[in-house]
Amino acid sequence: MKPAAFDYARPGSLEEVVSILAGAGGDAKVLAGGQSLVPLLNFRMLRPAILVDINRVPGLSALEADGTGLRVGALTRHHTLETSRLVRARFPVLATAMAHVAHLAIRNRGTAGGSLSHADPAAELPMLALLLDAEIHTRSPAGSGRHAAGGFFLGPLVSALAEDEVVTEIVLPGLPPGTGWGFEEFAQRSGDFAIAAAAATVTLEGGRIAQARLALTGVDETPIRLAAVEADLVGARPGEALARAAAEHARTAVNPNSDLKASAEYRRRLVAALVARVLASAWARAGGGAPAPDGAAERDGAAERDGAAEPDREGSP
Amino acid sequence: MSAAHDVDVTVNGRAYRRRVEPRLLLHDFLRHELGLTGTHAGCEHGVCGACTITLDGDSVRACLTFAVQADGARIETVEGLGTPEALSPLQEAFREFHALQCGFCTPGMLMTCVDLIRKYPLASDAEIREGLSGNLCRCTGYEHIVRAVRAAVARQRETTP
Numbered sequence: 336m337k338p339a340a341f342d343y344a345r346p347g348s349l350e351e352v353v354s355i356l357a358g359a360g361g362d363a364k365v366l367a368g369g370q371s372l373v374p375l376l377n378f379r380m381l382r383p384a385i386l387v388d389i390n391r392v393p394g395l396s397a398l399e400a401d402g403t404g405l406r407v408g409a410l411t412r413h414h415t416l417e418t419s420r421l422v423r424a425r426f427p428v429l430a431t432a433m434a435h436v437a438h439l440a441i442r443n444r445g446t447a448g449g450s451l452s453h454a455d456p457a458a459e460l461p462m463l464a465l466l467l468d469a470e471i472h473t474r475s476p477a478g479s480g481r482h483a484a485g486g487f488f489l490g491p492l493v494s495a496l497a498e499d500e501v502v503t504e505i506v507l508p509g510l511p512p513g514t515g516w517g518f519e520e521f522a523q524r525s526g527d528f529a530i531a532a533a534a535a536t537v538t539l540e541g542g543r544i545a546q547a548r549l550a551l552t553g554v555d556e557t558p559i560r561l562a563a564v565e566a567d568l569v570g571a572r573p574g575e576a577l578a579r580a581a582a583e584h585a586r587t588a589v590n591p592n593s594d595l596k597a598s599a600e601y602r603r604r605l606v607a608a609l610v611a612r613v614l615a616s617a618w619a620r621a622g623g624g625a626p627a628p629d630g631a632a633e634r635d636g637a638a639e640r641d642g643a644a645e646p647d648r649e650g651s652p
Numbered sequence: 653m654s655a656a657h658d659v660d661v662t663v664n665g666r667a668y669r670r671r672v673e674p675r676l677l678l679h680d681f682l683r684h685e686l687g688l689t690g691t692h693a694g695c696e697h698g699v700c701g702a703c704t705i706t707l708d709g710d711s712v713r714a715c716l717t718f719a720v721q722a723d724g725a726r727i728e729t730v731e732g733l734g735t736p737e738a739l740s741p742l743q744e745a746f747r748e749f750h751a752l753q754c755g756f757c758t759p760g761m762l763m764t765c766v767d768l769i770r771k772y773p774l775a776s777d778a779e780i781r782e783g784l785s786g787n788l789c790r791c792t793g794y795e796h797i798v799r800a801v802r803a804a805v806a807r808q809r810e811t812t813p
Contacts, residue, residue, distance in 0.1 A: 336696045342654045343674030343720050366721075373716040374697040377677075386674065388721060414710075438786025439771070440764060441698065443710040444717070525785040 338376035342385040348392060349474045349503065355387050357476045357499040363387055365501050367410060367449035370441050395448070395503060400425055404509040409448025409502045413460075417442060426467065426507060428516035428534055432459045438526045448502035451487065454494040454557065457528040459520070461488055462558035466534045466550035467507045475500040488557035511546070514538040515620030517613030521605055523596065529553040530597045533609035537573070537617035544568050544618070549581075549610065554591040554602050561585055564610070573618035582611040659723045663688065664732030672719045679703040681719035682729060690730040690759050694788075701787030704760040705729050711767035728766070730759035742766065742804045751800035753791035761787050765801050773812070775805050 346352050356363050362384040364372060375381040389395065395410040398419060405425050407416070416422050417433035436442055436450075436459050450460040451471060464471070464484040471487055473480040476499055487495050496502070510516075520532035531553045538546040547568035552558040564584045571577050591602035656671045663686060670685045677696070682688045682705070694702030696715045703714040706728040734740035739747060742765055752758045761784070768775060768783040775783065780801045781794075789797065 337677065337680075338675045340654045340673065340675050343657060343718070345720075366718075369716050369718075369721075370698065370713075373718075376675075377697050377715070386718075390721065438701070439767060439783060440701065440704050440711040440713050440786060441716075443767075444712050525782055 336377040336379070338373075339379055339382045341376075341383055343388065344385060345388040345391055349394075349501070352387055352389055352392060352501055353474055353476050353499055355385065356501065359383075359385055359498075361498040363498075365389055365449075365452065367452075368412065368445040369449075370437070370445040371449065371453040371455065389501065397504075398422070400509075402509075403506070405507040407447050407505040407507065409446060409504060411447045413437075413442035413445045413447075413450070414439065416447065425509065428518050428536065429463050429467070429507070431518045432463050432520075432532075432534060435459055435520045435522075435526075435529070435532070441526075447505055451484075451505065452494055452496055452502055454488050454490075454492050455528070456488075456491045456556055456558065457530075457532075457553040458558075459529070459532065459552065462532065462534060462550045462552035464505060464507075465558045465560055466536065466548055468548075470506045470508075471502055472504040472506065473500045474503050479503075485560070490556050510536060511538050513540060513545075513621055515617040515622070517616030517620070519609045519612045519616075521609065531591075531602050531605040531609060533606065533613045535610075535613040535617040537568070537614065537621050539573070539618065539621040539623045542572055542623055544571050544573060547614075547617075549585070549613070551585075551589065551606060551609075554589050554606060559589070561588055561610075563588060568614075573614075573621075573623045575615075578611045578614045581614055582607040585610040657720045657723070659719050661719075661722050661725055661727055663727045664729060670719075674718060674720050676719045677715055678705070678707075678717040678719050678722055679714035681722075682714065682727075685719070688729055688731050692756055692759055694756070694760075699788070700757070700760070701764060702757055702760040704763045704787065706763055706767055709767075709770075711764050728763070730762055733762060733766070741807060742769070742800075745800040745804040745807070746797070749796050749800035749803060751792060751797040757787060757789040757791075761789065761797060765804070768801070769805060769808060773805070773808060775801075777802065780805070 344355050364383040366386045366388045395408045397408040398411050399406050413433050413436045423430045469484040471482040516536045518534045520529045522529050534550050536548045547565045549561045564581050586603045586607040589606050591599045593599045660669050679691050679693050682691045692702040694700035698713045698716045705714050708725050734743045764787050
């Protein structure tokens, strides 16, 4: 399968990028890692007049922590997020989730900004952005813009980005002390899109849950947060009964589709199982409750073997 | 018809310049423009891994990359690994452990493993299996490929101080 003909631009600045996008009147696509875009071009499901390759725009690959949190440049590759010591130290839930994205050759190319812009309803990074209350920074001819992750994903492959707007950076606010996390995904084969996946962060204060965040992907038209389940957790003491109640609440709160991979009822049961596990992992890591039932953290060991000093900056400027 | 672009690339240490249409995929560029037919065209949508090469040192799907994007880049393909008379250590392990039958997936398997072993020189069996999971093979049942990669990893550890 070969794509239909298109023009190709490789601008050297964000100003040029947005000016080309604006001039194309909706008939342009931004090319970052290309791991979702190029299959759509090869299938000719998309036939843009022009591709705007942003890979050589300077300043889009930064990965650094400051007082407010972690700043992830739009061109940061999935493999970098998976292996960066900075990400593993500050957002181990993100590094763990990235290991579930497709395969090494895909993670070498796929980008953070591209994954959010593509807005696949079963992808990991959009769910993580939603879980971690990311702020998505953009540029358009009108100037800089910001979107809360909560309002960014509008439908399958539909985001809040305007036609002349490009993602420049994703900012993840730092986690409060006493916060634990959990991530679980179920897919038919390693690297497949999730049939369902769940992620949680839980912050404990004095043995009670001060804040809980719970997100799912693969079970709706966009990744979702389970606000009602989160609200019920706040103020409670972690434990098996609480995990069971939250899992049952989550099962009835979701409204998944049936498809070739799984029925809606199967997905609801998966949601219940995954929610119970991510909550148990999260509060165990936060320092309360029973430890996680399985080896959810096993991949972390490999990264810690080499134990070098942790830099505050990674990636190119 | 869209405007053509000049592409300068270094493939297996040799410099090439060609003028290409933007829609030309990198595996077609390697095969048809440069005559390097070791890189195979399989599914052409990023699923099978047969077209895997390295681009500036990282394994990538050539079918999900346009030749114009490779301008200025350093590419390695299966032709750069060894020769029939002098196989690379990885190729030698594939031969020894019968890690191929029809051979269609083999160039992609090898280039995937080149990157895997560089990035994870201590790769465990689980990491080898995860590393191979993006490459489809319809002949071997994978078990012999895992054995070959395991042997290549072990030999590299013996020979690396």
